[in-house]
Amino acid sequence: MDIKAPNLIKGIHLEGLRVVGDPREHAQRYYAAGADELLYIDIVASLYERNTIGDLVRYTAENVFIPLTVGGGVRSLGDVEGLLKDGADKVAINTAATKNPDLVRDVSRRFGSQCMVLGIEGKRRGDGTWEALRDNGREHTGLDAVEWARQCEDLGAGEILLTSVDQEGTRRGFDVDLCRAVSQAVSIPVIISGGMGTTQHLVDVVKSGKADAVAVADALHYDRISMDAMRDAAAQSDIHMRSS
Amino acid sequence: MTTAIIDYGSGNLRSVAKAFERATSDVGVGGDVVVTDKAEQVAAADRIVLPGVGAFADCRAGLFAVPGMTDALEAAVIKNGRPFLGICVGMQLLAKVGFEHGEHTGLGWVDGEVVELTPGDLKVPHMGWNNLTIRAPDHPVLAGINTGDHAYFVHSFELRCANDRDVLATTEYGDTLVAAAGHDNVFGTQFHPEKSQAIGLRLIANFLQWKP
Numbered sequence: 001m002d003i004k005a006p007n008l009i010k011g012i013h014l015e016g017l018r019v020v021g022d023p024r025e026h027a028q029r030y031y032a033a034g035a036d037e038l039l040y041i042d043i044v045a046s047l048y049e050r051n052t053i054g055d056l057v058r059y060t061a062e063n064v065f066i067p068l069t070v071g072g073g074v075r076s077l078g079d080v081e082g083l084l085k086d087g088a089d090k091v092a093i094n095t096a097a098t099k100n101p102d103l104v105r106d107v108s109r110r111f112g113s114q115c116m117v118l119g120i121e122g123k124r125r126g127d128g129t130w131e132a133l134r135d136n137g138r139e140h141t142g143l144d145a146v147e148w149a150r151q152c153e154d155l156g157a158g159e160i161l162l163t164s165v166d167q168e169g170t171r172r173g174f175d176v177d178l179c180r181a182v183s184q185a186v187s188i189p190v191i192i193s194g195g196m197g198t199t200q201h202l203v204d205v206v207k208s209g210k211a212d213a214v215a216v217a218d219a220l221h222y223d224r225i226s227m228d229a230m231r232d233a234a235a236q237s238d239i240h241m242r243s244s
Numbered sequence: 245m246t247t248a249i250i251d252y253g254s255g256n257l258r259s260v261a262k263a264f265e266r267a268t269s270d271v272g273v274g275g276d277v278v279v280t281d282k283a284e285q286v287a288a289a290d291r292i293v294l295p296g297v298g299a300f301a302d303c304r305a306g307l308f309a310v311p312g313m314t315d316a317l318e319a320a321v322i323k324n325g326r327p328f329l330g331i332c333v334g335m336q337l338l339a340k341v342g343f344e345h346g347e348h349t350g351l352g353w354v355d356g357e358v359v360e361l362t363p364g365d366l367k368v369p370h371m372g373w374n375n376l377t378i379r380a381p382d383h384p385v386l387a388g389i390n391t392g393d394h395a396y397f398v399h400s401f402e403l404r405c406a407n408d409r410d411v412l413a414t415t416e417y418g419d420t421l422v423a424a425a426g427h428d429n430v431f432g433t434q435f436h437p438e439k440s441q442a443i444g445l446r447l448i449a450n451f452l453q454w455k456p
Binding site: 036061065067089111115158159187188213242 | 259298392441
């Protein structure tokens, strides 16, 4: 769930941001429908916005009893501590980690690896590899996404949230090759994000892409695909999913 | 009735406290939920919860560093028989010894040790939802929770119990792992009931009404 407080928003290709609705209502609805975890990304992440997403995180911790990961603009141990105190279980860090990899180690040492989710925005290069971008895919880092994943696992990251910049918002399926490359390079779980258009895409990225978990945004925000339909498709392909 | 959630610098206590508050109001048992780092408050509580995320050694060091806390726990739980719930590393600390980052003694209330997961090709940490197999279906804390129900796990080490009768529930991850363990008034879960949706709130509600 991309958050521009106080709204749940969705980036639409070539159109910019669109307000989807009240994130609290969506969070409650996804919880009731059997979502395994919730993920909030503060896409503005100025200090002012941080305070506002705090309200949302606190509300969520009081009403939604599944794991909650919060990311977007997390830069310091103090930021992490604040989000955990608000009720997040894990934090996702991308941009700040690419600028200061030691932050990954410091967060995992202080709060545990289970709390340190590394965000990677992978973009295909011409040679069949992927670059890790930052700042919502706007800025280059020069880092190889697979190498970067491996390095951060060594630094103590406990999980990877992997977004395909190429597939995000296309509804044409996940980047299965990117997912497989990262998932096979590390021993920590990989959550793949970006591109879900059909339930077959979910099956493909788990079966061929070795994804450990799949993040779904607008397919749920706009009721295009129900969680029951995802569960049915997964069950038919022998993918283990939680019964709700 | 007061339920004390022990704050010893480990992890996200707000989630645990909010889940206990919700379960308290759901079942109408009343009473207060306090998050505390004071040994006196733990000694005076009717029920005691030891959460824990992170490494065994860090949690053990944090818990044993709180003045008077281990004595208060011994008195309340072992001497006075107050209901006790350990969660994740809070359960692992029940063991006699843990081997994460060296060899460290635990509370020693459950005969066993905490060792690294070796699930073959599967990933470590074991992170996500997994099925429970209930070994003690008549245990009051497991009432209404059935084999096949899913609970949320995050861990890289596991508790191995010396006495099979202390194993109350298991899960499969490369091998059969202890998902819940305990005896008498002591109960522990490897999974996170505060993050396990309806099943987790049910377990917490059961614990709040448990009269061992």
